[in-house]
Amino acid sequence: MDDDAEIIAEFLVESHENLDQLDRDLVELEQQPDSRERLSSIFRTIHTIKGTSGFLAFNRLEQLTHVGETLLSRLRDGEVVMTPPIAEGLLAMVDTVRVLLDVIERTGHDTDPAVDVVPVVAVIEGLLAAEPQAPAVEAPVPEPPATDLEQPEHPEHPDQPDHPDQPGQSDGWDGVERRAVVDASVRVDVDLLDDLVDLVGELVLTRNQLLQRSLGSTDAELVRASQRLDLVASELQESIMKTRMQPIGQVWSKMPRVVRDLSHQLGREVELVMEGHDTELDRSLLEAVKDPLTHLVRNSLDHGIEPPDVRRAAGKDAKGTLTLRAYHESGQVVVEIADDGSGIDPATIGAVAVERGVVTRDQLARMDGRDVLGLIFRPGFSTAAAVSNISGRGVGMDVVRTNIERIGGSVDVASEPGRGTTTRVRIPLTLAIIPALVVGEGGERYAIPQANLVELVRIEGDDLRRQVEDLAGAPVLRLRGKLLPLVSLAETLGGTALEDDALTVVVLQSDDVRFGLCVSEVHDTQEIVVKPIGRQLKGLAMYAGATIMGDGRVALILDVAGIAGTVGVGATQQESTDGRGAGADDRTALLVLEVADGRRAALPLAAVARLEEFGRDRVERSGSAEVVQYRDGILPLVRLASAIGLPDTSDQGEQISVVVHEIAGAAGAAGAAGAVGIVIDRVLDVVEVAVTASEVGRRTGVTGSAVVQDRVTDLVDLDAVVARSGVPA
Template sequence: MNLAGELVLSRNQLLQTIGSDDLRNAETVGQRIDLITSELQEAIMLTRMQPIGNVFNKFPRVVRDLSKKLGKSIDLTIVGKDVELDKTIIEAINDPLTHLVRNSVDHGIEMPDERKKSGKSETGLVILKAYHEAGQVVIEISDDGKGLDGDALANSAVNKGLLTAEQIQAMSEKEKINLIFLPGFSTAKEVTDVSGRGVGMDVVKTNLDQLGGHVDIISEIGVGTTISIKLPLTLAIIPCQIIETGGERYAIPQVNLEELLRIPAGQVKERVERVGDAEVVRLRGNLLPLIRLADVIGIQRTYYDPESNEAKPDRREQISDRRGRNSPLFNTENDVQKRESQKDGSAVRSVLDRRFSASSALNIVVVSTGAMKYGLIVDRLQDSEEIVIKPLGRHLQQCKGYAGATIMGDGRIALILDVSNLARMANLTSLDGSDRAAEVAQAAEEAIKAKKDKQSLLIFKSSEEEQFGVPLNQVERIEKIKRSDIEDLGGKRVMKYRGGSLSLICVDDVAMVQPLADHENLLVIVFNIAKRAVGLLAIGPIDALEIAADIDDTTLSQTGIMGSTIIDQQTTMLVNVFEMVQTLFPQWFEEQETFDFEAIEEGEPPTILIAEDSKFFRNQVKGYMTEVGYNVIEGEDGMEAWNLLQENGDKISMLVTDIEMPNMNGFELTQRIRASEQFKDLPIIALTTLASAEDIEMGKSVGVNEYHIKLDKERLMVSVHDYMKKIH
């Protein structure tokens, strides 16, 4: 009430001052109002603040009941009950905290006998701790249990089809642990009322993200896990850094702010580097991805000119297109004269070109969101301010880059940036495994919906114009070599490789395509065919892609080329390495095991049934079989294959089936065959483009004898011959 009275007095003073021209008095009144408003804000905020103990107090009972139910012995220690938080945040974190504490008790702490074996005390310890740090509240849930096993999480993600094995290999331990935030992810062996329902850490993360909070997991196997949550003190008022781009002001919450970076024009060239299409800045030995704010939010690029005090259009394509005082333009008077007498009569750019002026310095706001950090390039950095968040109207809710808006002191609106969504809009490769995995899971889902096979391809070039692909599962490794490493001996290309000689081939040795480009730096893609290593010469860039296998096997098909597909608007020819090697080195295949057709008394070769919905793959597999003398019957889906099997039951010696097929998939077909008295012993080989561990388990459980990757002719045929020998 006192403050409200003071505010009324100050308002009267202000009105009086506005009427006169007494500027000095107006300044004093302004300071007085500022002081009273701050105190009033603080007093009102305190009424909303509540101790976090209100939430913490229920956990001793939760832990006691749950540990009794699970047969575990657990102590709970609570630290920092007096830490205060905004009432709305206290209410919102209740459920996520309960979930995390239950997780520590259920998944974290081991059973007493297990703890005893590993040298720990039989009673587990869970610590719930809250404290203030840098204007935020940190809540930590620690346990001294078994810790999170990143590899086990990664395998579980692969089994559930959320990630591929290749992606797992590229992940750090931290990223693997962050996979726990994936939707529907659970490592529980069985579903109980405590865990295993698939409603897990993703819900916790979503709830905390909505509060502007941040979750971090630190875990060590056998030692324990600490989950740290950072939360703002209040949701109503947040400290922000005000920046300017394109003449407009934006606010970046200080929660996401790591540091502010200014790179002088003279250092831009050496500090900013290009990696592929992305630009990165070298910051204390690490590479930090850069995003231009103007590009992401779709406004014209500008730069701030301090002389005219206004934003001007920025026509530089690349960030590094700036020069410092050590530019060649400043070398000698002679050089300058030479430039002045340019033959084409074009005007020489002034030495005071803006690229050398202070305005060419780069202003970078280094922001972080989750495990990810990047630099946001802006025109100007302004003050930091405490702002009141106003939500965006319903018709603006789909603008993903903004978290809300605020009204600035001059009455204009500034939008508050959402740094995690800006990164997604800029297609920044997320360091947070959960983001990447979620996208992969979505792509996998879409491919399954489309009922199309996915094929992992390694994309490369041989000449500058033509693009080639080869199934990634066939590639052993990729080596970078110089042209001088290649030797021509006895009419053959070879190079030294791992203490021996590696035979080198080019696509144009067999196929009618353009010759290998005359580059000094080459790539050798190493394959293992007929138990020998062979290298395919290529040039970059190389890329590994997963495509829905929509392959044309007629238009460009020839020796060494099995078909073509369109990737990123470019026709890509699929190389048949097996056929190339067979054409160039037929003697390699002489020692290989094959089926002895002469040993068959009836004189009729065995018949193989192929069930495959893709014409391309069906023709490939049929070609492998007929080439060595087997009879082939083909069905376009599981249902058709089942009907063919019933019609030709006595003749068919083996089934080779795809998994993903319309009408009846490979698993259903196998189940039906194993349930039938007549065909229950028929050998079944399943073909797939990407066999996940979960698929293989499922296949074994329904009765698939073996799994093979499509287009891996060698392994498939060895397996077929083995089964045929056993039967006949």
């Protein structure tokens, strides 16, 4: 439904409800003509319908309600007294308005000639002129299309209803029944919705218990019934959750007025841009973020966007821009408040923080730029030179972070001095039921929200000794060219990590912080019902809540951001030691391969589409070329060792390892682009290094060589390799 259709639908629903109340009010007003409260209520209703109909260009409806509003205004001001003719005229107006609304719903406009508003308007104008017309005019009813009374059935359209203009019936053209818009929605008390969500949560818990019980059962009927319950409960949960989802535009609706008033008060010129106003999240979260978002908007105007003369002096447009943006990302709603103002100077923040005793000079010296910006969320911190009714008391940003984190969200700030500031707020879609990964440690189970889950890594044997290193006394995992901090869940919980010849790592991310959580067991993923934890545990930053598992036991929900803060994992990740000292712009991501008895070669990682393994029995021949059937197509193979002038040793073993390289724009059966499979011995690593190519080793299929991970490595010429496959580049 487009925006205009949605506005009209809401107008129709609200107007029909108001007209029902209007009928009752007019009858009571006729019995109690001195009731000014009743008169005022009737006047407001007609005034609302008139104003909206004018906005939507329903001219005849506006004309009708306008004269009715004028008559009601005189009744309210005491210029006219209620009489039976006046009551009849007003009721006729209400009936005609109702018919026009039905016409609008059916056709999208109010110009149906079957509905004539002129007689009703004439009656009310006569009442206004104190010349009431006797007899009272009844509300017009549009005539249905003429039908042959001698042929009650419609042989050509046997399913066509006899009264197409009747609400809830067909529109008289396609014979398809439809529901009137006023009957398509119902108003439900919010408390009732909250009760339904709680009941669905309990149903999900019961479903989880039954599913667990039925896993080992040999009773086929029980298994079938539990699976059916699982399906029904999931659909019911999804439907109930949708009833509580509301667009964030409801919170933003008052922002234009806030920005307008504040910009006038501060002497600023500000353009407000709002994007993603239809992004939906749970109603309870909307209430929780309303005040924090308002405070952030006020902060951007007061501390961010400069006065027009200051902006002109800095070479900027006199009018600043404040942007509100909302979108979904990784199971969360992200709300950005961005301005193109003066930005935040970390040096100023640091100086004020030391002056006010928020941090010491030694602590400040050890902070990076992100940590310094985070000081604005400390209680009592403010850079305002003077206290005003807008800011300067040091109360606000700490409350913003507290309120956002209370609902499981997070807030951080990025700023560039002179260019502007962006505050990014991340909040969950809902607080009631979330998907989670269940892990085990020390005989207990813990739930990790799936929104924070990146991947699972299992490291065994020689890989464990090669990939896990010690950096400044802390364990790190070398994962695809980066050193990922490792955190032991057992040690974080106060226990001792058990020595093992294998390591299970759950890679987690919260905002810009990514780390690996080492756990003893990984169970499964399931939807869990979030329960608040008691006051005694609220001070523990590692827990976001609790849930009840299928066997009735309680499992705590881990707070990923809280764990990162507890163990001191920073937002910046250590790069792999390869190419240390090179600028980020000079680094290239390479896939390092082993070919021909331990010799090494490297491909640009950007050229690698997929890594595959095929059984040797799947390799076939087409002419002189080796091929495999792959993804409903034919994938030509080329032996990398042979292509670069080395002896081919890839025939050892029952499987062959293949790097799939897609050639953009080339025709091929294996997908939209042509593709070639490069047969290798094995993949060694992915690294990001500054490549200093040498002419040494340059030959057909090799552009040169470089030192990668302290080994001389051939740099593969992909064009030459593709040419060997016969696939046109």
